[in-house]
Amino acid sequence: MRNPLPNPLPDAMPLRDALRGLRHAVRRGGETLLDVMPLNQLPPPATHLAGAVIREMGVLAKGVGEVASDFARIALGGGDAPHSAPLKLTARLGAEDEFAQGIYAALRLVLQRLDAPSVYVSETAARMAYLSLLPDQRQGQDADIAAALSLSLVEAKVLRGASAQDAAHVPGRAIENVAIFAVMLWLQSNRHEAEDEAALASATDLALVIAAEADAAIVSRDSPKLSALYAEFAAHV
Amino acid sequence: MSELPPLSGSLPSTNEPLRIAVRRMRWFRAAFEAYVKAIGDRVGCTYQIDDAKLAAIFVRWLRAVESQKPSNRQDRHDYFEFAAGLMLRELTADMPLVALSPPSKSAADSAATFWPEGYACTMFCLTVHSAAMEHEFQDKPQVSPVIEDLRHWWSFKENAQMGASFSVGFLLTLLGHQPNWMMPDVFRVRLSDELQQP
Numbered sequence: 001m002r003n004p005l006p007n008p009l010p011d012a013m014p015l016r017d018a019l020r021g022l023r024h025a026v027r028r029g030g031e032t033l034l035d036v037m038p039l040n041q042l043p044p045p046a047t048h049l050a051g052a053v054i055r056e057m058g059v060l061a062k063g064v065g066e067v068a069s070d071f072a073r074i075a076l077g078g079g080d081a082p083h084s085a086p087l088k089l090t091a092r093l094g095a096e097d098e099f100a101q102g103i104y105a106a107l108r109l110v111l112q113r114l115d116a117p118s119v120y121v122s123e124t125a126a127r128m129a130y131l132s133l134l135p136d137q138r139q140g141q142d143a144d145i146a147a148a149l150s151l152s153l154v155e156a157k158v159l160r161g162a163s164a165q166d167a168a169h170v171p172g173r174a175i176e177n178v179a180i181f182a183v184m185l186w187l188q189s190n191r192h193e194a195e196d197e198a199a200l201a202s203a204t205d206l207a208l209v210i211a212a213e214a215d216a217a218i219v220s221r222d223s224p225k226l227s228a229l230y231a232e233f234a235a236h237v
Numbered sequence: 238m239s240e241l242p243p244l245s246g247s248l249p250s251t252n253e254p255l256r257i258a259v260r261r262m263r264w265f266r267a268a269f270e271a272y273v274k275a276i277g278d279r280v281g282c283t284y285q286i287d288d289a290k291l292a293a294i295f296v297r298w299l300r301a302v303e304s305q306k307p308s309n310r311q312d313r314h315d316y317f318e319f320a321a322g323l324m325l326r327e328l329t330a331d332m333p334l335v336a337l338s339p340p341s342k343s344a345a346d347s348a349a350t351f352w353p354e355g356y357a358c359t360m361f362c363l364t365v366h367s368a369a370m371e372h373e374f375q376d377k378p379q380v381s382p383v384i385e386d387l388r389h390w391w392s393f394k395e396n397a398q399m400g401a402s403f404s405v406g407f408l409l410t411l412l413g414h415q416p417n418w419m420m421p422d423v424f425r426v427r428l429s430d431e432l433q434q435p
Contacts, residue, residue, distance in 0.1 A: 195263065199263055202261070202262035202263040202266065205266075205288065205292040206262055206292065206295075206296065208292065209292050209295075209296045210296065235260070236295075237261060
């Protein structure tokens with residue numbers, strides 16, 4: 001199977017990523033400011049003003065980040081039919097964008113469940129990860145394709161900026177690898193649209209239980225081991 | 238032998254065979270939560286569930302079931318019973334429940350009052366097992382009268398704390414069997430095969 005053609009339409013994805021990067025910086029900056037600024041020690045007019053500005057920046061930035069969320073359901077399949085074998089690695093136009101949008105939204109939900117919502121997710125990196133798969137990596141069993149994609153997502157740094165506090169929510173502090181494993185496991189699960197979020201939560205919890213195994217396979221780039229873990233658990237999400 | 242208390246209706250509906258659904262994390266968790274709520278209402282107590290423990294229990298149970306799965310389809314019926322015992326083993330090995338108050342609607346000498354957490358887990362395993370057996374084999378399992386005997390529950394709690402494998406034997410006893418107490422968590426068909434090997 002040949003690689004998909006690049007989408008010739010104007011590319012909004014890097015712009016979305018740039019705005020999300022701004023959001024990430026503002027959120028982190030806001031958190032830092034709130035952590036370090038002695039707002040409660042300022043006289044009343046100043047403390048209200050300073051607090052309001054910081055909160056407003058956070059709200060504006062949060063709105064930017066939700067742009068892609070609505071695309072996720074479309075990207076990962078809508079309707080009532082069960083999603084099975086949903087790794088739609090076709091050569092059709094725009095497949096890489098659908099994949100990236102879906103991965104972005106799913107990672108955001110996983111990070112929320114891991115209590116690390118401020119970790120930065122790059123949709124552009126997800127697209128690059130998809131496009132960088134070799135033709136022979138696009139063939140075979142779902143678990144094999146998922147393993148190749150997982151390693152590609154890690155290499156492309158689809159997740160960035162996890163703080164020590166974020167990482168501490170996952171055994172072995174492997175929050176990035178565990179989050180990617182959870183999303184790729186979820187993509188392989190058999191589920192209806194109504195079960196999407198419950199299945200993603202279950203995939204996240206399963207990933208946490210086998211975090212050490214998943215992380216070891218990813219760190220050592222052991223694709224067969226990663227594929228075996230997907231094959232073992234995809235039917236049990 | 239008698240029928241289980243009628244709480245099977247508290248299990249979530251599914252379009253899949255129960256033997257498939259119970260091996261999906263999302264159904265297992267929903268079923269456990271719903272059942273614990275229902276049995277808590279019946280005995281008059283509120284339980285708190287540790288989700289992380291429950292997820293780890295589920296994974297250990299999956300792997301245990303898979304590792305001893307018999308190849309002969311004739312053993313499926315027996316293995317369903319054994320798998321329910323393995324589920325109880327994993328639940329008692331790292332109890333995911335805490336009763337936040339003593340049961341207010343149960344008799345003082347009842348199993349629910351004696352060990353509310355162990356009672357809820359045991360009844361969950363029996364109920365899921367019963368529903369699966371009914372679906373797969375049109376068979377409605379009966380439970381032994383020993384389920385009402387507090388001495389068995391005392392022995393269960395005491396022994397399960399020393400070794401969770403005892404839980405498998407306890408559940409099989411409730412289902413009217415005489416377990417192999419030396420190795421209760423080794424599927425007896427496999428054990429038999431291995432003993433016959435030179």
